[in-house]
Every structure is written in structure tokens, then in C-alpha cells.
Amino acid sequence: MYGNLSVIDIDNQGKKLEQEDPAKVAEFEAKIAAGKKIEPQDWMPWEYRRQLTRMIEQHAHSEIIGALPEGTWITRAPGFRRKLALMAKVQDEVGHAQLLYSAAETLGKTREEMVNDLINGKSKYSNVFNYPAITWADSAIIAWLIDAGAIVNQVTNSKGSYGPYCRALERICYEESFHLKYGHDNVVHLATGTPTQRQMVQEALNRWWEPIMHFFGPPDKMSVHTEKLERWKVKLASNDQMRQAFLDMYIPKIWELGLTIPDPAMRKNNDTGRWEYTEPDWDEFKRVINGDGPCNEERLSVRRYAEEKGKWVKRALLNKQERYVAPLA
Numbered sequence: 588m589y590g591n592l593s594v595i596d597i598d599n600q601g602k603k604l605e606q607e608d609p610a611k612v613a614e615f616e617a618k619i620a621a622g623k624k625i626e627p628q629d630w631m632p633w634e635y636r637r638q639l640t641r642m643i644e645q646h647a648h649s650e651i652i653g654a655l656p657e658g659t660w661i662t663r664a665p666g667f668r669r670k671l672a673l674m675a676k677v678q679d680e681v682g683h684a685q686l687l688y689s690a691a692e693t694l695g696k697t698r699e700e701m702v703n704d705l706i707n708g709k710s711k712y713s714n715v716f717n718y719p720a721i722t723w724a725d726s727a728i729i730a731w732l733i734d735a736g737a738i739v740n741q742v743t744n745s746k747g748s749y750g751p752y753c754r755a756l757e758r759i760c761y762e763e764s765f766h767l768k769y770g771h772d773n774v775v776h777l778a779t780g781t782p783t784q785r786q787m788v789q790e791a792l793n794r795w796w797e798p799i800m801h802f803f804g805p806p807d808k809m810s811v812h813t814e815k816l817e818r819w820k821v822k823l824a825s826n827d828q829m830r831q832a833f834l835d836m837y838i839p840k841i842w843e844l845g846l847t848i849p850d851p852a853m854r855k856n857n858d859t860g861r862w863e864y865t866e867p868d869w870d871e872f873k874r875v876i877n878g879d880g881p882c883n884e885e886r887l888s889v890r891r892y893a894e895e896k897g898k899w900v901k902r903a904l905l906n907k908q909e910r911y912v913a914p915l916a
């Protein structure tokens with residue numbers, strides 16, 4: 588499964604936590620408890636390596652697939668200034684994928700293996716990018732609220748235990764905060780515009796609300812990995828805590844713009860301090876993350892096409908001695 592194991596300890600490959608040397612595990616966990624970072628050359632339990640590889644890889648795939656729904660709006664963005672800004676944002680997202688693939692590679696899985704697992708449908712990526720951006724307002728809602736959700740998650744996790752991932756997240760968050768401002772500006776423009784513009788942005792919010800609620804992952808009671816990831820300070824908050832933090836910050840901002848959350852049950856319970864809402868459809872979530880969403884097929888076929896058509900660039904970069912002639916189509 589792992590093609591390039593030269594930089595990592597291969598002795599513990601595939602081991603369950605109970606099969607690891609307890610003294611090494613204790614030392615590793617003490618380091619994490621003391622707030623120290625784990626670096627690629629450090630000993631780590633196989634399960635930590637496996638979990639981090641899974642999570643960082645899925646995150647990298649999300650960034651690269653995440654460029655697609657908004658990317659389709661570059662040529663149609665209203666005005667030159669917005670075209671430029673959107674182009675820069677989309678370019679940033681692809682750059683985030685590069686940073687994250689590099690961070691995941693430090694754990695031993697090669698980039699080629701990760702890309703193959705993505706285009707063959709083996710790896711997951713964020714549910715939200717399997718929905719279409721039908722109007723310009725959809726692209727505004729993505730840039731504002733999906734980026735906002737991503738920041739809530741990533742600022743928290745950037746304080747985590749694995750050095751390369753945390754450093755990548757820190758840099759990514761700086762750029763995401765520009766994206767969020769850009770998205771907010773677009774939503775404000777539409778929400779304070781003509782009745783048609785207001786209707787357009789409200790309809791986009793209605794379409795995106797459920798995917799956004801899904802974005803933070805299944806409720807804690809259904810989450811498979813949270814317990815282990817929290818124990819090792821990879822996740823510093825649970826899925827429900829992240830969702831609550833997002834609602835706390837963004838529901839007031841959405842209401843401020845006169846927009847309606849498409850969930851009549853949404854309210855803050857002042858006694859518990861928690862937001863109450865209608866549980867989103869988790870069967871739909873499972874279908875979408877397992878390949879059966881509105882755009883899964885389209886997203887992966889675009890990536891397959893890019894991979895196929897870009898092969899000659901990779902060959903040319905990797906083998907500078909040879910001269911390559913770009914294919915015409």
C-alpha cells in the first residue's frame with residue numbers, strides 16, 4: 588500500500604495499537620500530552636500514521652476537487668475585478684492541495700498513490716464539493732460559508748500534534764480568511780441588491796444549507812474516528828463542537844443580512860448555550876460521501892481527464908534531459 592517507506596519506521600507497519608510496544612506508545616502519548624509536535628522522523632504508532640494519512644489526504648483531495656464548483660464561474664463572474672479575485676481564490680485552493688499532499692507524503696504514502704486513490708474513487712473528499720454551483724450566488728455562498736466552515740475546523744486543528752499538518756494548516760488559514768472576506772463581500776452585494784439578486788442568494792443558501800450542516804461530519808454519536816483523533820490531539824474539537832462553533836459565529840451574520848435559514852427549528856437555546864436544529868438527512872450524507880451525489884461522477888471524470896492530459900508535463904518536469912513536445916489536444 589505504501590510505496591515509499593524509506594523515511595519512516597516500517598517495523599510497525601499495519602500494527603494495531605494494542606500490538607505496539609507499550610513503552611514507545613507511552614512515550615509518544617506523553618510527548619503529545621506535553622504539547623510537543625510529532626515530526627515525520629519521530630516514532631509513531633501505525634494507527635496514528637494511518638489516521639493522519641487518511642485525514643490529510645482527504646483534506647488535500649477536498650481542496651483540489653473544491654476548486655471545481657467555483658472554477659466554472661471564473662469566465663462568468665460579473666466583472667473583471669471579480670474574475671481576477673475568483674481566479675486567485677481557485678489558484679489558492681489548488682495550492683492548498685499541494686501543501687497538504689506534501690504533508691501527507693511525510694507519512695509515507697506517495698502523491699501518485701494518493702492521486703490514483705482519488706481518481707479511482709477509493710478515497711473520500713468533502714461532501715460539499717459534490718453539489719453544483721448553479722448560479723453566481725452559489726459561488727458566493729461557497730466562498731463565504733464553506734470557507735468559513737473550513738476556517739473554524741482548520742484554525743482549531745492547526746494547534747494539533749502533527750507538525751507538518753499544523754504548519755500547512757496555519758498557512759492555509761491565512762489564505763482562507765481572504766477567501767471568506769471575498770465571499771462575504773459577494774453575498775452582501777447580492778443580499779443588499781435588487782429583489783432578484785436577494786432571491787438568487789436566498790435560493791443558493793437554501794440549496795447549500797444541508798451540505799454545510801453535513802460538512803462538519805456526522806454527529807458525535809455516529810463519528811467513527813473522533814475518539815482516537817482527540818486522544819492524539821489531531822482533532823481538537825468534535826464534529827458537533829465544530830458545527831456549534833460555526834453556527835454561533837455565522838447564524839447571526841446570515842440573519843443580519845435579512846436572509847432566512849431554511850430550517851424553521853434553528854434557534855439558540857439560551858439555557859444550554861447550544862443551537863437547536865432539524866437534524867440534516869444523514870442518509871443523504873452517506874450516499875454523497877460514498878460516491879452517489881449529484882456531481883461525484885463529473886468531479887472525478889474532470890480529475891481523470893486532467894491527470895491523463897497532464898501526464899506529459901509531469902514527464903517533462905521529472906526528466907529534464909529529454910525534450911517533450913506538447914500534444915496538440
Ligand code: FAQ
Nearest residue numbers: 646649653680712713714737802803804810811812813876
Ligand atoms: N465529507 O468519524 P468521522 C475546504 C467521513 S477543505 C466527506 O467523524 P473524522 C476548503 C470520514 O472521512 C474541506 N466525508 O471522521 C475549500 C469517515 O469516513 P472514512 C475538507 C466525511 O475524520 C473551501 C466517516 O465520514 N476539510 O473546504 C465528511 O473524525 C472552499 C466518519 O466520520 C477537511 O478535510 C465530510 N464532510 O471527521 C476548498 C478538514 N465528514 O474515512 C474550496 C480535515 C466525515 O472512515 C472551496 N478533516 N466524513 O471512510 C477533518 O477535520 C475530519 O476528517 C472531518 C471528519 C471533521 C471532516
